[in-house]
Amino acid sequence: MLANGLTVLVQEIHTAPLVSVWCWYRVGSGDEPPGLTGVSHWVEHMNFKGTEQISRDQMKGIVEKLGGMWNGYTWIDQTTYLETASSAAVDTLLFLEAQRMSSSLFEPEECESERTVVISELQGAENDPDQVLDLEVTATALRVHPYGHPTIGWLHDLQSMTRADLYGHYQRHYMPANATLVIVGDVDTDDVLRRVDKYFGSIPAAEVRRYQRPAEPPQIGERRVVLERGGTTAYLELAFPAPAVSESGFVPLLALDAVLSGAKGVSLWSAFRGTPPQRKARLYTALVEDGLAASVSGVLLPTRDPFIYSLSFTAADGVPLEVLEDAALSAIERVAAQGVTEAEAARARRQLRARLVFENDSVTSIAHQLGYFDTVAGPGYLEQLECRIAMVTAEQMGQAARQALGASTRTVGWSTPARRGR
Amino acid sequence: MSTGALTRPVSPTRDVLDNGVVVLTHESTATPSVAVNATFYCGSANDPPDLPGVAYLTRRTIDRGTSLRSAADVAETLDDRGVSLRVSASRHTLTISCVCLSEDFGEILSLIADIARRPVFPAEEIEKRRIEAVTSLREDQDDPSKVARDLLLGILYGAAHPYGRTVKGTVESLGSITRRDLVEFHARYMVPSALRVAIVGHVAAGAAVTSAARSFDEWRQPVSPDEPIAPPVLHDLRTVRTAVMPGKSQADICYGFTTIRRVDPRYYAYWMMNNVLGQFGLGGRLADNIRERQGMAYYAYSSFDATVGEGPLIIRAGVDPANVTRTIGAIDDEVRALGADGPTRREFEDTRDSLIGALPRMLETNESIAEFIQYTEQFGLGLDFDRRLPSCLGAVSMDDVREAAREVLDPLRAAVAVAGPRE
Numbered sequence: 002m003l004a005n006g007l008t009v010l011v012q013e014i015h016t017a018p019l020v021s022v023w024c025w026y027r028v029g030s031g032d033e034p035p036g037l038t039g040v041s042h043w044v045e046h047m048n049f050k051g052t053e054q055i056s057r058d059q060m061k062g063i064v065e066k067l068g069g070m071w072n073g074y075t076w077i078d079q080t081t082y083l084e085t086a087s088s089a090a091v092d093t094l095l096f097l098e099a100q101r102m103s104s105s106l107f108e109p110e111e112c113e114s115e116r117t118v119v120i121s122e123l124q125g126a127e128n129d130p131d132q133v134l135d136l137e138v139t140a141t142a143l144r145v146h147p148y149g150h151p152t153i154g155w156l157h158d159l160q161s162m163t164r165a166d167l168y169g170h171y172q173r174h175y176m177p178a179n180a181t182l183v184i185v186g187d188v189d190t191d192d193v194l195r196r197v198d199k200y201f202g203s204i205p206a207a208e209v210r211r212y213q214r215p216a217e218p219p220q221i222g223e224r225r226v227v228l229e230r231g232g233t234t235a236y237l238e239l240a241f242p243a244p245a246v247s248e249s250g251f252v253p254l255l256a257l258d259a260v261l262s263g264a265k266g267v268s269l270w271s272a273f274r275g276t277p278p279q280r281k282a283r284l285y286t287a288l289v290e291d292g293l294a295a296s297v298s299g300v301l302l303p304t305r306d307p308f309i310y311s312l313s314f315t316a317a318d319g320v321p322l323e324v325l326e327d328a329a330l331s332a333i334e335r336v337a338a339q340g341v342t343e344a345e346a347a348r349a350r351r352q353l354r355a356r357l358v359f360e361n362d363s364v365t366s367i368a369h370q371l372g373y374f375d376t377v378a379g380p381g382y383l384e385q386l387e388c389r390i391a392m393v394t395a396e397q398m399g400q401a402a403r404q405a406l407g408a409s410t411r412t413v414g415w416s417t418p419a420r421r422g423r
Numbered sequence: 424m425s426t427g428a429l430t431r432p433v434s435p436t437r438d439v440l441d442n443g444v445v446v447l448t449h450e451s452t453a454t455p456s457v458a459v460n461a462t463f464y465c466g467s468a469n470d471p472p473d474l475p476g477v478a479y480l481t482r483r484t485i486d487r488g489t490s491l492r493s494a495a496d497v498a499e500t501l502d503d504r505g506v507s508l509r510v511s512a513s514r515h516t517l518t519i520s521c522v523c524l525s526e527d528f529g530e531i532l533s534l535i536a537d538i539a540r541r542p543v544f545p546a547e548e549i550e551k552r553r554i555e556a557v558t559s560l561r562e563d564q565d566d567p568s569k570v571a572r573d574l575l576l577g578i579l580y581g582a583a584h585p586y587g588r589t590v591k592g593t594v595e596s597l598g599s600i601t602r603r604d605l606v607e608f609h610a611r612y613m614v615p616s617a618l619r620v621a622i623v624g625h626v627a628a629g630a631a632v633t634s635a636a637r638s639f640d641e642w643r644q645p646v647s648p649d650e651p652i653a654p655p656v657l658h659d660l661r662t663v664r665t666a667v668m669p670g671k672s673q674a675d676i677c678y679g680f681t682t683i684r685r686v687d688p689r690y691y692a693y694w695m696m697n698n699v700l701g702q703f704g705l706g707g708r709l710a711d712n713i714r715e716r717q718g719m720a721y722y723a724y725s726s727f728d729a730t731v732g733e734g735p736l737i738i739r740a741g742v743d744p745a746n747v748t749r750t751i752g753a754i755d756d757e758v759r760a761l762g763a764d765g766p767t768r769r770e771f772e773d774t775r776d777s778l779i780g781a782l783p784r785m786l787e788t789n790e791s792i793a794e795f796i797q798y799t800e801q802f803g804l805g806l807d808f809d810r811r812l813p814s815c816l817g818a819v820s821m822d823d824v825r826e827a828a829r830e831v832l833d834p835l836r837a838a839v840a841v842a843g844p845r846e
Contacts, residue, residue, distance in 0.1 A: 019783055019784060061704030062773055065703060066772075066773040068777055068782070087780060113718070118720065122721035124672035127671075128567055129566070231669065233562065263507075264505060277508060280494075280501075289551075315558060316558070317554045318558045348502060348503055359505075361454065362522075362788040
């Protein structure tokens with residue numbers, strides 16, 4: 002850690018002449034007060050619009066002309082910026098991230114221009130009924146905790162937020178003590194740490210002023226959302242309260258999800274690529290093989306606070322949602338009542354072990370996992386994960402099913418083409 | 424200029440089995456895993472013209488049982504090892520691929536060979552996958568970006584050309600494809616001489632070839648027929664079509680042209696031209712205008728897909744319905760300017776350096792190396808293509824890029840498709 006509080010993680014991998022640099026900030030849409038929903042994501046956009054020493058136009062090409070790729074994303078616990086490029090470019094990447102941490106400009110006209118870009122991003126997502134349903138289900142399942150509002154924000158907040166709101170959020174959260182810098186690839190640790198100190202060492206220390214996140218009160222009854230917005234296809238989503246990554250119930254629920262919908266691993270970055278179905282998964286067998294659903298997917302991601310475990314289904318053409326829901330719930334109630342078999346538990350452990358290997362296939366992916374877990378779970382967790390997965394038992398998975406999949410804590414969402422009615 | 428030096432060049436071995444199957448292997452010990460990519464040179468371009476979707480339904484059904492294993496046995500073998508099998512169909516390829524742990528390589532390759540050689544297409548599986556395929560097609564019909572793309576390809580190529588039809592077919596054609604159509608497609612096109620198997624990862628090249636030979640060597644089938652792709656009819660006039668999709672928030676614009684084949688010597692100049700227009704810096708000149716300066720879209724970019732036939736160059740933007748006309752105007756401006764004047768010196772150099780410098784990153788994972796080897800094999804680019812690529816790009820002059828832009832980028836000949844709510 003640098004004297005100003007910046008956490009630095011370095012891993013040497015010399016198989017290719019590449020380096021991946023990620024700068025993580027412990028701020029996401031879970032850290033936004035009412036009226037400022039979407040501010041973290043909009044700030045992320047503004048951090049590509051120029052700094053004191055890198056103009057907006059230079060910023061777009063500075064990494065690419067070196068053959069590198071760059072991007073960023075914002076989610077509920079984190080905002081992150083990444084570049085992967087030739088290891089010879091490491092100074093440029095560190096300079097860029099140090100600039101972003103300390104001296105982004107937030108020019109007023111750029112803030113205005115970006116307002117409509119962000120609103121366009123929101124409207125693009127509204128074109129997808131599956132995403133709209135997920136947004137509504139999440140907001141229904143979480144009524145108090147700020148995880149309940151969409152990361153992109155509510156439209157009214159995006160229309161009314163000011164440049165002062167954006168810059169204030171940046172100043173409050175972008176500081177060394179709230180960040181983790183991850184460097185993975187063809188570098189020498191001592192050498193690269195000297196370079197980090199050169200670019201980041203002079204950024205002043207500042208105290209992190211985090212908003213207190215309100216806790217979600219226990220859910221005491223089933224909640225239901227029904228959307229009738231036209232379109233061609235019906236979707237079902239079931240959401241259940243899920244433990245935070247640091248809670249003992251997280252790994253058993255992860256393994257239970259492998260039994261129910263197939264193992265996905267624990268990388269949000271790899272999840273962007275999508276995983277083809279695993280057909281022995283219970284819900285796949287019960288719903289897709291029986292012709293009720295065209296697809297089924299489960300999502301449980303590591304988060305700092307308790308979030309949701311969601312199961313999403315695309316109804317096969319012509320199948321009414323009540324039929325699909327009945328079949329899905331009876332499969333879920335069965336696992337809650339009867340648990341999982343030893344054979345299923347063993348398969349889930351094997352699948353997750355393979356996933357951990359597959360999702361660490363590049364310097365970019367490895368750097369993502371180091372930074373992501375440092376942000377949501379703190380140091381040391383990722384190293385223990387393989388061991389925790391190897392030790393999870395059928396008994397613990399059954400207990401996770403009983404605790405997590407209850408009828409009184411679920412949120413059920415329907416998105417149905419209006420023409421079919423209910 | 425970046426040299427794109429590779430400290431770990433891709434040096435695949437290439438072996439041809441007696442039956443014509445080509446096995447391409449590259450050993451890498453970076454992770455204890457192996458990527459297997461079995462690609463057949465057939466796809467939706469080989470669909471009967473009156474029955475689009477045969478390749479697509481084949482792809483959805485082929486791994487649902489073989490003469491040696493039931494669908495459940497196939498799923499069991501994969502799931503027990505944490506392997507997710509991908510089967511994908513494009514216009515010219517049908518690919519079965521996955522990543523597995525090194526310890527499972529032999530069993531998984533044997534399974535893939537079984538699926539490739541001996542699918543039985545059980546009738547009940549066809550019916551289930553048919554419903555899935557129709558559901559997926561109906562989802563596409565509700566997605567403005569896909570509706571706009573299909574509309575554009577219809578304008579550019581026409582329904583008589585395989586590129587003018589959708590890979591997934593139509594609800595009607597999917598409904599009338601029979602088991603016999605799938606069996607015939609497999610027997611006719613998915614044959615040893617059309618198969619390339621790439622094996623990349625933590626397995627010795629010799630052992631990989633031996634395993635492949637054991638899995639594929641005895642398979643005998645006639646060579647598949649050569650079905651050349653006709654050049655598209657060129658349009659002299661601008662064509663605009665609109666699909667109204669009530670209830671949608673955003674309109675999707677697809678704007679494009681037909682271009683050249685991948686084997687055309689002008690390919691590298693076209694690639695650089697497209698990079699300047701709609702790629703460099705997350706969307707090139709298009710994003711700079713439409714997103715950065717006018718704030719009208721979250722995405723604005725272009726893609727260039729030179730393939731076996733004359734593939735398209737497609738410009739895309741998703742915008743507020745009130746901004747459709749303004750956005751098309753901005754696209755016209757950028758297309759006209761690049762078509763008339765070509766790139767600036769700085770754009771030309773940045774683009775060249777970026778494409779050359781990106782090579783090590785493109786060859787980082789076992790999966791991406793396997794895809795790269797398949798690509799070089801498909802278009803006859805040679806086993807040393809990763810080392811030759813910098814000189815291929817380095818040989819392109821600014822005049823070449825300007826000429827490429829002049830040949831293609833003319834708003835008066837553009838095809839324009841818009842899908843979204845009424846403006």
